[in-house]
Amino acid sequence: MLKLRYHHLLCLYYFKGYGYNKQFIGSMLNIKNRLDEDIIITSSFDDICNKCPNKVNECLFIEKVERYDNNLKKITKLKENKIYTYKELTNILNPIIKDENRCHISGDCEWSEYCK
């Protein structure tokens, strides 16, 4: 089972092979290949954070990432600690992405230019 924080659903959806370092990118690719597993939603550290150089005692960008998580939680109404399939998640995410709401969720993210 994968554990993913809210806004990382967008990071995965748009992932094009860029990331903080080789280890992080390798981990993202690995997770992308595991999306047939059940996914539990969280707003704290997840399987992506586990290989991130910005994970110290807490995320170095805590203000931003909590804001992104809360924004996506509000828009999608996805329940924390509930288990979903990736298909269920993309059914919820697709209309949001089509409406180009992403800039309202995480528009000031440093990777934003890749999320098109």
Ligand code: SF4
């Ligand atoms: S920047 Fe923060 S939220 Fe994003 S993967 Fe790294 S530790 Fe997790």
